[in-house]
Amino acid sequence: xxxxxxxxxxxxxxxxxALLERLxxxxxxxxxxxxxxxxxxxxxxxxxxxxxxxxxxxxxVEVDGDGDPGLVANALTALAARLGKRRPRLGLVGAHVMxxxxxxxxxxxxxLDPPMPPGAKLVGAGAPLGAEPxxxxxxxxxxxxVSGPLSPGALAIALCRQDHRWSADDYDRLAGAAAAGRVVxxxxxxxxxxxxxxxxxxxxxxxDLAPDGGASFASTGQPPRNAGLALALLxxxxxxxxxxxxxxxxxxxxxxxxxxxxxxxRGAAAADRVEGTLMLETGHIAEAECAxxxxxxxxxxxxAARELEGRLAALLGDERFRIExxxxxxxxxxxxxxxxxxxxxxxxxxxxxxxxxxxxxxAGEAALAEFAALAAFGxxxxxxxxxxxxxxxxxxxxxxPRAYVSWRASSAAxxx
Amino acid sequence: MSGLVPLRRFGHARARVAGSALVFTFALxxxxxxxxxxxxxxxxxxxxxxxxxxxxxxxxxDLAGLAAFQFVLEAAAGAGRGHDxxxxxxxxxxxxxxxxxxxxVPAGHxxxxxxxx
Numbered sequence: 001x002x003x004x005x006x007x008x009x010x011x012x013x014x015x016x017x018a019l020l021e022r023l024x025x026x027x028x029x030x031x032x033x034x035x036x037x038x039x040x041x042x043x044x045x046x047x048x049x050x051x052x053x054x055x056x057x058x059x060x061v062e063v064d065g066d067g068d069p070g071l072v073a074n075a076l077t078a079l080a081a082r083l084g085k086r087r088p089r090l091g092l093v094g095a096h097v098m099x100x101x102x103x104x105x106x107x108x109x110x111x112l113d114p115p116m117p118p119g120a121k122l123v124g125a126g127a128p129l130g131a132e133p134x135x136x137x138x139x140x141x142x143x144x145x146v147s148g149p150l151s152p153g154a155l156a157i158a159l160c161r162q163d164h165r166w167s168a169d170d171y172d173r174l175a176g177a178a179a180a181g182r183v184v185x186x187x188x189x190x191x192x193x194x195x196x197x198x199x200x201x202x203x204x205x206x207x208d209l210a211p212d213g214g215a216s217f218a219s220t221g222q223p224p225r226n227a228g229l230a231l232a233l234l235x236x237x238x239x240x241x242x243x244x245x246x247x248x249x250x251x252x253x254x255x256x257x258x259x260x261x262x263x264x265x266r267g268a269a270a271a272d273r274v275e276g277t278l279m280l281e282t283g284h285i286a287e288a289e290c291a292x293x294x295x296x297x298x299x300x301x302x303x304a305a306r307e308l309e310g311r312l313a314a315l316l317g318d319e320r321f322r323i324e325x326x327x328x329x330x331x332x333x334x335x336x337x338x339x340x341x342x343x344x345x346x347x348x349x350x351x352x353x354x355x356x357x358x359x360x361x362x363a364g365e366a367a368l369a370e371f372a373a374l375a376a377f378g379x380x381x382x383x384x385x386x387x388x389x390x391x392x393x394x395x396x397x398x399x400x401p402r403a404y405v406s407w408r409a410s411s412a413a414x415x416x
Numbered sequence: 417m418s419g420l421v422p423l424r425r426f427g428h429a430r431a432r433v434a435g436s437a438l439v440f441t442f443a444l445x446x447x448x449x450x451x452x453x454x455x456x457x458x459x460x461x462x463x464x465x466x467x468x469x470x471x472x473x474x475x476x477x478d479l480a481g482l483a484a485f486q487f488v489l490e491a492a493a494g495a496g497r498g499h500d501x502x503x504x505x506x507x508x509x510x511x512x513x514x515x516x517x518x519x520x521v522p523a524g525h526x527x528x529x530x531x532x533x
Contacts, residue, residue: 113435113436113437114436196428226443227427227444227445227483227484228443230441230443230479231429231441231443231484234430234479234482235432235441236432236434237434237441237486238437238488239477239488240477240479240486252482253477253479254481255479255481255482257483285501322502324502324503326503330502330503330504353503355501355502397434397435
């Protein structure tokens, strides 16, 4: 029975080593997944790479964002050499989204959400990989698989297809594996380790993927909590009855957690489109911040926010700006709430922040000048002024025809 | 007679911006509280609680086997709404705002005596 553990991104190396212990003690196929950037290789893998190789735990390295899996594979080979070990049997997977020229009709067919704003420039596209390329590499005996972004269920599906010999249309069981993979890919959050009433001893999650499609979760720390498992499973899912993975459509409506055991997940054939993202350059974004401290800090910040709101409304003429006060409302306010609605909660340390979206750079500069003037000549005690003006990049969810998404997998056995 | 208790008494939540929607997951600590939360945390009440986000539509999905509810606020976070200009553009911290939502419970319901978190 395959056992999959996930160390998430940026996890502490000693926590990852503890997870490796649990995986290595397992009799069946075991796989440790990590997510990292090129610069994070040494810290994340230095302490565990040799152990993974010697204890026959497969290592799946998912490279963040638009990082190059090939560069990560090279760095990983160099790391093994520095540690005095042989070159691991590497598998490498890269994916590309090839877009045709996008006229209005084609753009509409991608069902962009949010829609592409007028004047936006397309600067990139991406889609997560499914299980298919991973499966081939597992079959060839790759010890370390380096890939671009994976769908949450890809690795679990690939392990089950390899070890349980499930076919690609064994939908219900594959859906169960995909759901389990989704939970552990949340790292420590998957077992409830980050809940606000969690006891000390956050552990990393791992899961045993049963032949019947069920899954049993465990953790290197405190036992998994059902609330944590459910939150990880459903996080960000708009339609639990139709969760689109590249390999399968997952239906969670009748999913059941009994203790740490997940069952009842159903599956159907994958959609004919793959969910990914389009990266858009949409103009400029200007941001500025300053701090207010001491007695009456919140009151002075609110007074500054109200004044700034009026000035920006006059300058920009619409709602393309946001003013918020860290320490009062920054993280939870809505766009519809204005500084004039703010109630002043006594606080001795707050930070005023402005973010402005403009098509033209000059308008962003004018907004920053207003903020700087307010920080210098407005309510007393403003300090720590910072500002930034840069091109703005946004992403929209897109549904790509499968023909747009291609991947290539190669292993050490294939040669350079 | 009934009273109001914050949703936080009953469990935990996560929030995320997904496309132009805000998606909230709420999971119970104790499945025994399923009915009182199902009655109290209606889609209409969540929509009103997040009224300033002007959702075009608010739906709730009940996932009894997971002791969890999924709330989707359509068009509450998309371009033009401005949440992507926030210090938290992914909307993660909004889960705490959901947990502050008052939920009616029958008088004498044990939830009234649950410890605040």
